[in-house]
Amino acid sequence: MKIAVDVDGVLINLMVEWLRIYNNKYNDNKRLADIKKWAFYEDFGISKQECYNIFHLIKLKDVPEIEPEVYRCLNIINKKHDVDIVTARRESARKELVHKLQTMNIWQGKQYDNLVIVDYEPHTNKKDLDYNVYIDDSPELAIALSSMRSAKKCIVLYTQPWNHHINQYGNNCIARADDWKEVLKWLKQFPCEWAE
Numbered sequence: 308m309k310i311a312v313d314v315d316g317v318l319i320n321l322m323v324e325w326l327r328i329y330n331n332k333y334n335d336n337k338r339l340a341d342i343k344k345w346a347f348y349e350d351f352g353i354s355k356q357e358c359y360n361i362f363h364l365i366k367l368k369d370v371p372e373i374e375p376e377v378y379r380c381l382n383i384i385n386k387k388h389d390v391d392i393v394t395a396r397r398e399s400a401r402k403e404l405v406h407k408l409q410t411m412n413i414w415q416g417k418q419y420d421n422l423v424i425v426d427y428e429p430h431t432n433k434k435d436l437d438y439n440v441y442i443d444d445s446p447e448l449a450i451a452l453s454s455m456r457s458a459k460k461c462i463v464l465y466t467q468p469w470n471h472h473i474n475q476y477g478n479n480c481i482a483r484a485d486d487w488k489e490v491l492k493w494l495k496q497f498p499c500e501w502a503e
């Protein structure tokens with residue numbers, strides 16, 4: 308299978324660092340659980356542009372990884388499947404990202420094949436790429452993929468506060484994983500009913 312692994316919210320906890328910068332700047336005390344939707348900036352009372360401005364201030368070296376030893380899981384998956392890391396960010400950020408991944412022991416040729424960078428918008432633009440399975444935290448991508456079921460694409464939705472409202476049981480192409488152990492479990496079961 309061709310598998311697209313997201314970065315933010317799946318390999319690294321980008322929003323932890325976004326919140327730290329936001330809270331400093333606005334003297335606020337927001338937490339991850341306050342991010343309840345993809346367009347969370349609307350709840351925070353800031354513009355989309357300001358939201359992106361804060362993203363662009365983030366230094367990846369300050370961002371915590373999502374779980375210790377994710378590289379072991381990716382290594383297992385990439386031995387059996389074709390894993391690309393697919394992320395929405397600026398092309399100019401590629402070098403910093405590759406370095407960040409290396410500090411997490413995630414290496415091209417071992418844990419993944421290609422690092423693919425896509426535009427930020429539309430948020431669903433990954434859906435048209437040539438992958439069978441997406442490991443992603445985006446509720447918008449989950450909804451988009453479930454509406455194109457004939458394409459036989461599935462998503463393992465990595466649980467985050469902003470995707471709680473997506474119901475895995477209501478849709479056959481969405482599997483939910485609370486951690487990377489569960490991601491592995493789903494991939495072993497593939498193909499199965501939820502992929503039909």
Ligand SMILES: [Mg+2]
Nearest residue numbers: 313315316444
């Ligand atoms: Mg993400």
